[in-house]
Amino acid sequence: MSNSYDVIVIGAGVIGSSVAYHLARFGARRVLVLDRTQIGAGTTSQSSGILRTHYSVRENVELARSSWSIFQDFAGYLGDEEAASGLVKCGYLICAPEGPKLAPLRQALAGQVAQGIEVNLIDAKQARELLPIAHFDDAALIGHEPDAGFADAYLTATSFARAARRLGTKIMEGVEVQRLWVEGGQVVGVETSHGTFHSSTVISTQNIWATDIERWTGIPTPVSAERHAVLALEGPQPYTFQMPVFKDLGSPGMLYCRSYGGTQMLVSEGTVGETLPAPDNEQGDISLDYMVEVGEQVAQRFPTYTEAGLASSWTGVYDVTPDWNPVLGRLPDVKGLIVGYGFSGHGFKLSPGVGRLLAQEALELPTDVSLAPYALERFRTGQLLTGLYGKGAVS
Known part of the structure; x- marks a missing residue:
């Protein structure tokens, strides 16, 4: 079917664009990215762009370090001499x-x-x-x-998107996802303003719009x-x-x-x-x-x-969760649904590493860093990723 894909990514901000590139890099052949506006035009374009590995949450340090190594050789990593992050x-x-x-x-x-x-x-x-x-x-x-230093989030997002397209990814801008199709507890696709697209794997990188997940599935979305x-x-x-x-x-x-x-x-x-x-x-x-x-x-x-x-x-x-850290990985009640939301001001810093992780998870590859600490379940069990500095984007 021409409207069937291996993976559908919702959102083409810096996280979604990174996910799309890494899916293609790791071998996904048919990837579709859907964005309600344009690549990097949402909260990505408002980022202050600071890059650091200073976190009091150990898991964030690991993600930030892997991301920094990518930023340092961004064009080389993407295989595109014209790619730029503005580092x-x-x-x-x-x-x-x-x-x-x-x-x-x-x-x-x-x-x-x-x-x-x-x-x-x-x-x-x-x-x-x-x-x-x-x-x-x-x-x-x-x-x-x-x-450490700073870079340009919009440049980074558009560079990831261009690299993803070069590897065969389809990115559709101006397309709003209106519904997640689930049958028998399994994702089967999405309904959009431009029709229905089919896939058994959907990755939501909707940041502040992640509340759509709760509306579509009934799964609590604390953002x-x-x-x-x-x-x-x-x-x-x-x-x-x-x-x-x-x-x-x-x-x-x-x-x-x-x-x-x-x-x-x-x-x-x-x-x-x-x-x-x-x-x-x-x-x-x-x-x-x-x-x-x-x-x-x-x-x-x-x-x-x-x-x-x-x-x-x-x-x-910011898309803020109760502990000011993201929810990453699969949602247990809907097979095939993977999320990355609630970055609480950390999204750009962590975007290369998170893109790798979510792509690895979607393709059932070993992940660079365990996603377990970032699971949605932590808000039910009380195993929060609360930083030593209290609430705020330093975490």
Whole structure:
């Protein structure tokens, strides 16, 4: 049948595009990807793009490390000399003052070292040499991860998609999946705005729209859409591409910052955002009070930024689970249904590794990392993947 496929992937964001490429890479011959809009046009396009392996959840460290190795030779990995991720390898600094975040940071850094990640403990003087526009007078512990940086999520998604197409994958944009067809507990296909497509394996990478799974199957889908604001500041001193990404555990908002456009500072909070009543990735309002609040936090760490101006701002939406970590793998009640949702701000960082994992699982190949800790069942059994820092995207 011309509308029958080995695997159907729902969603062509950076996760879905990575899944599609890896399915083809591992030998799936007929793969169909369906997206309601365009490749990478949803929450992927709103990503801050930070890449790091710093996590307090051990499993995330493994996924981030495998993903980083792919980002470092992205064109070579895809076999496409024109493929690009926009990688800027500038390193990652994270610090905490005396207080409740100090012990978690020490434990997380030790965990990275135990897993073979290069992490250096540095003093305030060394930190200033790396990030001269900041001060570290209050820092009780500073970690430096040289193999880190940031990249462009949209470029990455479109490069994965192009590589998948080159290997024979069919990607249909502007097609909305309206129903998952299940017969006798087995997936048999999907009904869409452009007709019905058949497959015994469906991979959902729908992020904030993963609530469709519950509507289609009745299986609880613990994910909510949470809006976060991002600011780009123009300060008296440039935040250059050579300066590391910075995570400030001492600020009320656990700020993260990086260079943006070569001179500006991209900054946002790593805490809980605005929960939306329904999935929606349209741009939201950013209040002046919020901008002032974040600006005051920035000025505490970056003294000259008391005179910074707002260059631009936007909002992005996270697909958040109760423990701020994703649900990955098969759903036990529907044979042939595999999911990847609830990345809670980690999706882009983990996208190459997650794409490999979900493709391996779909094709019944050994997975690089066990999917068991990421199973939906953990919310019923209480075996949550809660990070040491509490709720927020640092995990």
